[in-house]
Amino acid sequence: MLGEMAEDYYKSLDINRGASQAEIDKAYAKLARKFHPDVNPDDKNAKKKFQEIQAAYDVLKDPKKRELYDRYGSAFEQAAQGGGPRAGGTWSSNAGPEGFDFAQFFGGEAPGGFGDIFSQMRRRGGGPRRGRAAGGLAGADVTAQVEIPFNLAVSGGETQLTLQHESGETETLTVKIPAGIEDGKKLRLRGRGDPGLNGGPRGNLFVTVRVASHPYFTRRGDHLYVRLPLTLREAAEGAKVDVPTPQGTVSLRVPPGSSSGRKLRIKGHGVAVAGRPPGDLFAEVQIMIPPDLDESALANIREIDARWPMSPRRDVRW
Numbered sequence: 001m002l003g004e005m006a007e008d009y010y011k012s013l014d015i016n017r018g019a020s021q022a023e024i025d026k027a028y029a030k031l032a033r034k035f036h037p038d039v040n041p042d043d044k045n046a047k048k049k050f051q052e053i054q055a056a057y058d059v060l061k062d063p064k065k066r067e068l069y070d071r072y073g074s075a076f077e078q079a080a081q082g083g084g085p086r087a088g089g090t091w092s093s094n095a096g097p098e099g100f101d102f103a104q105f106f107g108g109e110a111p112g113g114f115g116d117i118f119s120q121m122r123r124r125g126g127g128p129r130r131g132r133a134a135g136g137l138a139g140a141d142v143t144a145q146v147e148i149p150f151n152l153a154v155s156g157g158e159t160q161l162t163l164q165h166e167s168g169e170t171e172t173l174t175v176k177i178p179a180g181i182e183d184g185k186k187l188r189l190r191g192r193g194d195p196g197l198n199g200g201p202r203g204n205l206f207v208t209v210r211v212a213s214h215p216y217f218t219r220r221g222d223h224l225y226v227r228l229p230l231t232l233r234e235a236a237e238g239a240k241v242d243v244p245t246p247q248g249t250v251s252l253r254v255p256p257g258s259s260s261g262r263k264l265r266i267k268g269h270g271v272a273v274a275g276r277p278p279g280d281l282f283a284e285v286q287i288m289i290p291p292d293l294d295e296s297a298l299a300n301i302r303e304i305d306a307r308w309p310m311s312p313r314r315d316v317r318w
Contacts, residue, residue: 136200180273222279
């Protein structure tokens, strides 16, 4: 029967008394990461809590010590005849308590001890493990997402991103957007992730770019497509109309008799990505009919329809 004790090691690790060894290891790793003094350098309470967590783990990780602790409570050290566990121990950013296998969390050997697993478990975004550098530990990589306008994705430029680190620090970054970036692509900003430990370098920031839709333009590969509204007269007689493009406004000749759906190509005015030829811009004709035609105008249209009969849906089949 567990006797009275100054502190309950199970409570220190926030686990039940019937917890398995795997649950004990997992609870220790989670709490040690949270209260590690390297993350809370000015918090005396965090350091004290970390020492309590480590002391509890020193006992509960050892089946024999745990059995004595469960039977005798705080008197388990005397019951062990001097063979009891360390009461408090000391912490180190480079090594964990004796006997803790950090490698089990990563499927292999963990070469750097506690500091390395601590850095790895804080990482967001995955990627290869960043280990010890220049006497310290590299900070965790961070992931973020930013949405940019359609025209910025095509032409390139800069956008602003506000980032909050795990430490609570908030900063606004300027992100350079390369011309022609596609939706879902990731940009890496070196040294803009979480701060390192013990003087180690900062991690990297990986930004996923989301491209907003455009009311008139769409993109397919390096080609752009734009809806080109025309009046009935422009479509019938032909016309020269101004069309906006990423390279500036161009004058496009619309052939006479252009129907809705006809695509007119403007060569080289699509998406221009460094290292490959620019795509083309395709302007798709859309004939706009005035919504308030009077009877005289409708009579003229009926006369045109009678003089030039067509079967526009002749080839439409299931």
